[in-house]
Amino acid sequence: MSQQTNAPRQKAGLRTNIAGLRPIAALLATVALSRSAVVLYPFYGVYLASERQGLTVDVIGLIVGMFGLGALIAGVASGALAARVREQRLAVMGLAGVAGIVVVISFTTQLWMLAGLTALWGFCYELVNPIAYTLVARVMPQAQRRFAFSAVRLAINLGMGIGPVIAGVLFNVSPGLLPWGTAIGYVVSAFILARARIAVGPASDGEQGEGAGSGDGGVQGRPGLRFWSFLAATTPIHLAYALPSTVASVYVIHTLGQSAGWASAIFAVNAFMVLTCEMALNHAMLELSRRISLLIGYACATVGFVLMGFGAHQTWLLLVATAVWTVGEMIVYPVMPDHISAITPDRLKVRNMGFYTAHFNLGVVLAPLIFLPLVQALGPVASWSLVGGVLLVGLVTTAVISNSPRIWGPEKVQAPPAPAPAPALATQ
Structure with a gap:
């Protein structure tokens, strides 16, 4: 005769949750590496001042500001683009686009071309962010998403801490190296993401958007x-x-x-x-x-x-x-x-x-x-x-x-996956 112990459900440990990030490991590596390769942007103004000496300070400010305009447009347009291009491929195109654009910038001297290319650079740069968040939302179980999003932020911040240090070293050697440093890092990032096998289904939890009007425990809403x-x-x-x-x-x-x-x-x-x-x-x-x-x-x-x-x-x-x-x-x-x-x-x-x-x-x-x-x-x-x-x-x-x-929307608080229970003890 066997007796099973009714031990309380244990909360998964930090190591367990970190191990649960394996499905998005390649995505996290891509985010960290690409952000580490953002070496041109922190020094973009001074790069233009040193490499394009005919530009005034006001004009340089205008050119640099075009990056933010491109990023805003990318956020708004990303949904329409993803409806036509598979999301992972779209992110790869964005990474590759950054690499190509900064190389072209390194050879461009005309003001209108620099402004347009900078806006396009910001567009491709920002295009990766909503795709990365979406992939996390689809791949990770609901109970682990918040932890996974914090991992994405860690990858972003780690890269953004490394990038300016590398940029300072490259700038001291030669300002002309900055676009090439960004291009190389983004090419490698695009290669990693293109080769990654990120299993994305219609919805990771068998839901079509929890609380979005269906599958929400009977709570309706728009x-x-x-x-x-x-x-x-x-x-x-x-x-x-x-x-x-x-x-x-x-x-x-x-x-x-x-x-x-x-x-x-x-x-x-x-x-x-x-x-x-x-x-x-x-x-x-x-x-x-x-x-x-x-x-x-x-x-x-x-x-x-x-x-x-x-x-x-x-x-x-x-x-x-x-x-x-x-x-x-x-x-x-x-x-x-x-x-x-x-x-x-x-x-x-x-x-x-x-x-x-x-x-x-x-x-x-x-x-x-x-x-x-x-x-x-x-x-x-x-x-x-x-x-x-x-x-x-x-x-x-x-x-x-x-x-x-x-x-x-309904709050469905789910405990993170718990470690497997210990085998039942048998008594005779």
Whole structure:
């Protein structure tokens, strides 16, 4: 006679979840390598100034700005393109396109050609992002998606940390090497992704977009309403998190009159926490609903950005603030694509991920234009408090709409895959 022990279900360990990323290992390698090869863009302005000496500073700024315009268009157009070209192939074309375009840029001297090529470069560069998010949403089981999205962010941040270092070395040797460094890295990335076997079905969980009006446990709703209301509720996140990368150095050095070392310390604290803590944090929060996770992240962002203003009185508070809003960043940015993948029908996944990345890029464009005049007029404390107020509005809005399954979609909190149970003990 045998007796089975009814041991409680164990939560999968961090190593188990990392091992579960094998289906997207090639995609993660592609993302990390391609971002490491972004060596021309960080030095693009100074590259144009040194290699195209007839260009004025204003013209260089216009050319560099065309990159962001191309990236915005890519986010909006990615869904339509993916309807005609298989997604993995489209991403490979984007990677190969970057490689070819930067090589052509290295030989181009005409202003209109440089502007057009830079916009096309931004288009091909950004085209890869919504495809990568979509592939993760389709390949990974629902319970592991948030962890997988955090792995994608880790690959992005790792590459973006390596790329500027390589760029600095190449620039010191010869500015002319920068386009070739980018081209070589992107060719290799395209080759890796082209050879990868990423098994993508119509929907990884046998769903056609959880909560998108079918298969949602009886909760009906319009997928368009859910997506656009979610995008509107998270607009403050994109605006606020565009500020560190675009205005932090200006704020610290120009507005506060502090040394450049404090600005570097902000970036260092943020990068260190993201690279070392994000995956572990998301692993620990896997059993929390998307709603609760997003509200926690929103709260951390609100407190962190308000504290940035008080750095005007105690400079060390800038680092405390950075740590707090970085915790928010590590929570909200994996949760947002996870939620979008859950509420989006399969046929609209690339389109919605494209609008999501375009939404982020729009924040990068608008945030410095709004904030820099604001801080000059109101001062540090009032300006950053206003940022916190906007985030608080977003938090309250998210809390309200997430109470409605029709607008938010159902929350299906699934525990991550657990280790296999031990064999039953037999007694005689």
